[in-house]
Amino acid sequence: MKTIASPKAPLPVSTPDHLEERSRRARSEPMSVLSLGDGLYEVESASEHTYLVDLEAGRCTCPDHVFRDVRCKHVRRVAMEITEGRTPPPGEVALACHDCGETVFVDENVAASRYRDGADAPGPFYCADHAIAPGDTVRDRETGSRLTVVDVSEYRADAVEIRAADCTVAEYETNEAYDPNVPVVAAVYPHATVKRNGVVPSSLTVYTFPRTRLERVGSP
Ligand SMILES: [Zn+2]
Ligand SMILES: [Zn+2]
Incomplete structure (x- = not known):
């Protein structure tokens, strides 16, 4: 007043x-x-x-x-x-972007709900430059391949099954170096591979990754 x-x-x-x-x-x-x-x-x-x-x-x-x-x-x-953006307002906490370390302010309740087993800090969280959403292009840190994000899930890599491999996303062999308790991201390779006999079905597959295995590339 x-x-x-x-x-x-x-x-x-x-x-x-x-x-x-x-x-x-x-x-x-x-x-x-x-x-x-x-x-x-x-x-x-x-x-x-x-x-x-x-x-x-x-x-x-x-x-x-x-x-x-x-x-x-x-x-x-x-x-x-x-x-001036140097201190979080009431109700938010300051955390570091997983990819670049820049400070991001996150709602206290969201941060608390994203506390991972055995982690020093909740997350991962990302700054505006490194956050991803469906439609964004990302790079797979393991293979260098580019993919297009189709979904960013709240489910953790150790809770999502890869049916074809009969294991969780976290247990999949090329994912072993990544945190098992980060969200899962679903992505597709941008171009379907078309051979003489038609589309190669595996090129249309949606793949799931631990969030930290992918990094955003380019700007939208
Ligand atoms: Zn005072
Ligand atoms: Zn960042």
């Missing part, structure tokens, strides 16, 4: 008050912000004090907030870092 007392009042550009000073310090002072989840952020100041910020409640454990009840520089800094 915002109330503007005097919309025509000039901005106090030449008379910096305490508010502006806090805003300036929020931007320029060295502080490190760590997202803790649940809308909480840990802010370490240059003086090595550590404060806890609850962004949505606008609260901080620093004296400026606790005793003077002001929107302190720590709360401001957290808000700035979110606006």
